[in-house]
Amino acid sequence: TRTWIVDRFRAGEVRLLVTTDVLSRGLDIGVTHVVVYDYFDATDYVHRIGRTARGPHGHGQALVFFDLAESSPQMAQDLIAILEESGxxxxxxxxxxxxxxxH
Known part of the structure; x- marks a missing residue:
């Protein structure tokens, strides 16, 4: 169940957690790395990678797979704006x- 696996993750018994947005919503767990396999929009991206800021040092690494052939130019521009804003x-x-x- 969701609670069982999250408890194992928090306890350090599970070191890798592969999840969907459904599982991650509402969880307040810190992580050091987030991999975004299916970029959909800027809001979801920010929500997903925000977990790295809850890590032990207040920052982490995010890797996003972004397929230009499958995405609109506006989606790419939104992602660029987030990256620029984050330095x-x-x-x-x-x-x-x-x-x-x-514009």
Missing amino acids: VEVPRALREGAGPRQ
């Missing part, structure tokens, strides 16, 4: 794939 280097391929910024 994270934006990959050149993402900038090129996003096209000109829409």
